[in-house]
Amino acid sequence: MQIISVSSFKGGTAKTSTSLHLGSALALFHQKKVLLIDFDAQANLTTGLGFDPDEQDSIAPVLQGEKTLQEVILTTCVPGMHIIPADTWLERVEVSGALAADRYSHERLKEILRELPYDFILIDTPPSLCWLTESSLIASNHSLVCATPEFYSVKGLQRLSLFINNISERHGTKILGVSLSFWNPRGKSNDAFLKVI
Numbered sequence: 447m448q449i450i451s452v453s454s455f456k457g458g459t460a461k462t463s464t465s466l467h468l469g470s471a472l473a474l475f476h477q478k479k480v481l482l483i484d485f486d487a488q489a490n491l492t493t494g495l496g497f498d499p500d501e502q503d504s505i506a507p508v509l510q511g512e513k514t515l516q517e518v519i520l521t522t523c524v525p526g527m528h529i530i531p532a533d534t535w536l537e538r539v540e541v542s543g544a545l546a547a548d549r550y551s552h553e554r555l556k557e558i559l560r561e562l563p564y565d566f567i568l569i570d571t572p573p574s575l576c577w578l579t580e581s582s583l584i585a586s587n588h589s590l591v592c593a594t595p596e597f598y599s600v601k602g603l604q605r606l607s608l609f610i611n612n613i614s615e616r617h618g619t620k621i622l623g624v625s626l627s628f629w630n631p632r633g634k635s636n637d638a639f640l641k642v643i
């Protein structure tokens with residue numbers, strides 16, 4: 447089982463689109479069993495697959511020890527692909543309930559995702575280095591980094607790589623690669639961006 451975090455510092459770098467399309471391609475064209483986890487309280491992945499985030503449980507009650515994973519997994523319209531939706535409770539989940547008192551709350555997701563019947567678990571993370579992103583990276587074997595060919599996006603990669611390397615030393619997460627979206631073939635700074643990456 448491969449667990450991949452789709453991450454970046456910024457919004458609008460195609461994290462959600464990449465999670466959705468990569469997951470669908472693995473399920474449809476490679477017959478893999480895929481679980482998507484919407485780990486961003488904005489819930490775009492959840493909405494994109496036709497679910498109402500206000501009517502579904504997220505992984506928050508599982509992290510709090512109040513529900514089982516099976517109770518929050520939904521079947522999607524893509525055969526072989528399931529999703530755990532997001533809701534607004536995900537925001538600041540770490541400061542409430544059982545997690546608030548747990549010094550090792552960052553490692554709860556990793557424990558929960560151990561030995562599940564999926565080939566791939568893709569986690570769509572929020573656009574910041576918050577508790578959710580850190581938990582996701584700790585739980586993952588790999589991180590797929592999303593960026594756009596813009597100065598601040600590429601600048602953010604340096605901080606993200608320091609953050610991931612730090613987690614990698616303790617938990618073994620490896621950077622799978624950088625996915626550049628919104629590429630402009632005529633961009634003046636293209637060479638400079640590719641050099642940094």
Ligand SMILES: Nc1ncnc2c1ncn2[C@@H]1O[C@H](COP(=O)(O)OP(=O)(O)O)[C@@H](O)[C@H]1O
Nearest residue numbers: 456457458459460461462463464490592627628
């Ligand atoms: N390769 C692409 N080309 C054009 N538009 C894209 C592409 N990838 C994503 N988008 C659009 O850009 C917006 C931001 O993408 P999204 O996946 O939500 O980014 P993020 O999750 O990083 O905030 C969405 O409206 C999405 O439909």
Ligand SMILES: [Mg+2]
Nearest residue numbers: 461462486490
């Ligand atoms: Mg998103």
